[in-house]
Amino acid sequence: MMAIIQTRDFGIRYGEKAVLSHVNVDVPAGRFFALLGENGAGKTTFIKALIGHNQQTNGLLTLNAKRIGFVPQFRDITRDYPLSIAEFVGLNYNKGWRLWFSPVEKQQIAAALQRMDLSDIASKRLGLASGGQQQRAFVAQALVQQPDLLILDESTASLDHEHKVALLQNIKQLQKAQDLTVLFITHELKLVSQYADGYLLFDNGHVTQGEAKDLGALTTKMTAPYDEDEVRHV
Numbered sequence: 001m002m003a004i005i006q007t008r009d010f011g012i013r014y015g016e017k018a019v020l021s022h023v024n025v026d027v028p029a030g031r032f033f034a035l036l037g038e039n040g041a042g043k044t045t046f047i048k049a050l051i052g053h054n055q056q057t058n059g060l061l062t063l064n065a066k067r068i069g070f071v072p073q074f075r076d077i078t079r080d081y082p083l084s085i086a087e088f089v090g091l092n093y094n095k096g097w098r099l100w101f102s103p104v105e106k107q108q109i110a111a112a113l114q115r116m117d118l119s120d121i122a123s124k125r126l127g128l129a130s131g132g133q134q135q136r137a138f139v140a141q142a143l144v145q146q147p148d149l150l151i152l153d154e155s156t157a158s159l160d161h162e163h164k165v166a167l168l169q170n171i172k173q174l175q176k177a178q179d180l181t182v183l184f185i186t187h188e189l190k191l192v193s194q195y196a197d198g199y200l201l202f203d204n205g206h207v208t209q210g211e212a213k214d215l216g217a218l219t220t221k222m223t224a225p226y227d228e229d230e231v232r233h234v
């Protein structure tokens with residue numbers, strides 16, 4: 001199977017400080033991967049390298065994605081935020097010099113809304129939507145340009161349990177139906193282990209790749225002293 005992300009002896013540093021070194025991963029296309037690790041372990045740094053931010057890297061990084069969709073950590077939307085959900089979802093569309101959407105673009109926005117279950121509330125003001133609806137709108141925005149790699153940074157962290165599960169089910173369904181590769185950064189190991197096909201564990205400058213069947217053992221090891229709800233999210 002083709003790897004959508006492949007690294008060989010790959011490293012990233014900030015000045016003198018090596019954040020990651022000797023990273024060897026092969027993420028197959030069309031799978032759901034959890035990106036795990038303590039705060040500061042280098043998950044965001046790795047993602048930044050994938051989306052092409054200038055960094056000091058060495059070794060080999062091969063990326064076979066045509067388009068990457070990125071859902072950053074939850075941003076607070078105030079109640080007076082003026083855009084509707086549909087307008088927000090189309091916000092980052094690269095229209096060049098045009099101010100309006102072409103029929104194809106409109107159709108793609110409608111499809112993204114539909115995929116995230118937002119069609120019925122497309123004209124609702126985003127500021128008045130619930131946290132779960134807002135989070136789905138962020139994902140829909142990332143889906144509009146039909147990425148083949150979707151990266152989500154702690155997208156479940158701010159949601160209650162019911163909405164966490166709903167979002168993960170939604171993403172899982174997308175991954176399967178659209179043959180999308182999903183990288184899901186999370187601290188919620190137990191939750192994501194039901195959806196992930198594999199994981200990348202960031203630890204102490206190194207990255208370990210594992211399969212879904214290993215997630216159970218990892219969960220026990222990493223969450224043993226705490227209940228999941230007690231793990232603090234920063």
Ligand SMILES: Nc1ncnc2c1ncn2[C@@H]1O[C@H](COP(=O)(O)OP(=O)(O)OP(=O)(O)O)[C@@H](O)[C@H]1O
Nearest residue numbers: 014019037038039040041042043044045046202234
């Ligand atoms: N621009 C930067 N310059 C220097 N050091 C940085 C920079 N960005 C991050 N670092 C350092 O690199 C390390 C990895 O940070 P990174 O944000 O990638 O971790 P993370 O795993 O994403 O953490 P979190 O779970 O908190 O988001 C940390 O020690 C951080 O302090």
